[in-house]
Each structure stands twice: as C-alpha cells, then as structure tokens.
Amino acid sequence: MIAFVKGIFAVKTPARIVVDVNGVGYELNISLNTYSAISSKESGQLYTYLHITENAHTLYGFAELNEKELFLQLISVSGVGASTARMMLSGMRPDEITRAIVQGNTKQLESIKGIGKKSAERLIVELRDKLGKQAMDTPLTGFSIQQNDVDAVNALISLGIGRVMAEQAVKKVVQQQSNDLSIEDIIKQALKNL
Numbered sequence: 001m002i003a004f005v006k007g008i009f010a011v012k013t014p015a016r017i018v019v020d021v022n023g024v025g026y027e028l029n030i031s032l033n034t035y036s037a038i039s040s041k042e043s044g045q046l047y048t049y050l051h052i053t054e055n056a057h058t059l060y061g062f063a064e065l066n067e068k069e070l071f072l073q074l075i076s077v078s079g080v081g082a083s084t085a086r087m088m089l090s091g092m093r094p095d096e097i098t099r100a101i102v103q104g105n106t107k108q109l110e111s112i113k114g115i116g117k118k119s120a121e122r123l124i125v126e127l128r129d130k131l132g133k134q135a136m137d138t139p140l141t142g143f144s145i146q147q148n149d150v151d152a153v154n155a156l157i158s159l160g161i162g163r164v165m166a167e168q169a170v171k172k173v174v175q176q177q178s179n180d181l182s183i184e185d186i187i188k189q190a191l192k193n194l
Contacts, residue, residue, distance in 0.1 A: 001050055002026075002048045002050055002059065003047065003048065004045050004046060004047045004048055005019045005021050005026045005028070005045070005046055005048055005061070006019075006021065006043075006044070006045040006046075007019045007020045007021035007022065007026075007043060008020040008042065008043045009038065009041060009042060009043055009044065010025060012035070012038070012039065013035075014030075014032055014035045015029065015030065015035075016028060016029050016030060017030050017035075017038070017046070017061060019046065019061070026048075026059060027059065028046060028048060028059045028060060028061030029058060029059070029060050029061070029086060030046075030060070030061045030062070030086075031062075031067070031086050031089035031090040032089075032090035032091075033063070033067060033089050033090065033093055033094065034046070034061060034062055034063040034064075034067065034089075037063035037064070038063055044063075046061035046062060046063060047061070047062045047063075047064070047065050047067075047068045048060060048061055048062070048068075049062070049068060049071060049072065051075075051082045058082065060082065060086065064094070065150060066094055067089060067094045070089070070094045070097060070098065070131075071085050071086070071089060073127055073130065073131065074088060074089075074097075074123070074127075076126075077122055077123055077126045077127060078122065078126075079118075079119055079122060080119065080122075080123065083114075084114045084115070084119075087112060087113055087114050087115075088109075088112050088114075088115065091111070091112040091113065092108075092112065096108075097109075098131050101123055101124055101127050101128055101131050102128055102131050102132045104124050104128065106120040106121060106124065109123060109124070149170050149174055149186065151183050152166075152170045152173075152183050152186040152187050152190060153166045153167050153170050155183070155187050156169065156170070156187065156190060156191075161194065165194060166190070169190035169191075169193045169194050170186060170190050172190070172193050173186050173189040173190050173193065174186070176189075177189065
C-alpha cells in the first residue's frame with residue numbers, strides 16, 4: 001500500500017493533484033481542505049489511501065494525517081463511500097465533522113451535499129463513541145507535533161500497544177526530554193514509561 005507520496009505538485013486543481021515523484025506522476029483525488037493547505041506550495045508530501053473497487057483503483061491524498069484517519073473512519077460507515085467522505089471533508093474541516101458527530105448534530109451533517117438524514121444519523125450512531133474517545137484522548141495536542149513523534153506512536157502501535165497508551169508515553173518522553181530526540185530514542189524511552 002502507498003502510505004504517502006512526496007514530490008513536485010505538477011498539476012493542482014481543487015479536486016485533484018498530480019504529484020511528480022522522480023518522474024512518475026501520481027494522480028490523487030483531494031478534498032478542498034487539502035487543496036487549501038497546499039495551494040501555495042510547489043512541492044510537498046501527501047498522505048494517501050488507495051481505494052480499490054471492481055472498476056477502478058483510486059488514490060486519495062491528504063495534507064494531514066488526521067484528515068486521512070477521519071476519511072478512513074467515515075468510509076467504514078455503511079452507505080458512506082470514498083467520494084461521499086471526500087465531499088464531507090470538502091464541506092467541513094475534520095475537526096468540525098468530528099465535533100458534529102460527537103455532539104450528534106445531524107443538521108450540520110445534513111448541510112453537506114450527499115448526506116441525508118439517515119446517513120447523518122448512521123454516522124453519529126457508528127462513529128460517536130470512537131471519535132468521542134479520540135477527541136478526549138488526544139494527548140499529543142498542546143505542544144508542537146514533530147514527525148518523529150507521529151512515527152514513534154505508529155511504531156508503538158505496530159508493536160501491539162494501544163493508540164492512547166502509545167500517545168501518552170510519547171507525550172511524556174517529549175515533554176521530559178528535548179525535542180531533538182531521534183525516533184529510536186523516543187521509542188526506547190516510551191517503552192520504559194509503559
């Protein structure tokens with residue numbers, strides 16, 4: 001699976017982007033949220049999700065990891081496809097969508113094109129607890145997140161440690177130590193704190 005692409009933004013439109021990675025152009029569907037984050041940039045990195053259907057293989061791009069994770073949560077809901085999830089992320093920022101779901105605000109969700117009352121209610125029923133728990137347990141907020149911190153959390157999760165525990169352990173290490181730690185040092189220290 002392609003986790004991210006990093007290169008020159010060869011073509012940019014509000015709906016899609018072509019990223020030139022060493023001479024190979026990757027076409028990614030993007031949300032307006034991602035477009036506004038990269039519109040002034042000539043190059044950069046986008047997190048990706050490869051959506052495979054019977055008729056196509058479609059690559060979606062995201063400026064932020066939290067947008068990609070919300071996209072994956074949204075498409076896990078029955079009746080919400082990848083294009084609907086992208087439409088949601090174009091209509092509202094990820095934090096607004098999360099807040100609307102956690103607070104049970106069906107009217108705000110229905111204001112997005114393609115989301116009716118039943119879809120809004122299904123999103124709330126299926127994602128309220130998951131997103132509410134994530135919103136409450138986001139310990140990496142409150143200080144600047146470095147890529148090493150994110151990588152360390154992901155490494156701990158791949159070792160079988162729960163996301164919340166991994167994030168808390170990494171936060172504790174980063175707050176106690178300088179931000180110049182290598183990813184290996186962050187993981188070692190975090191494992192000692194568990």
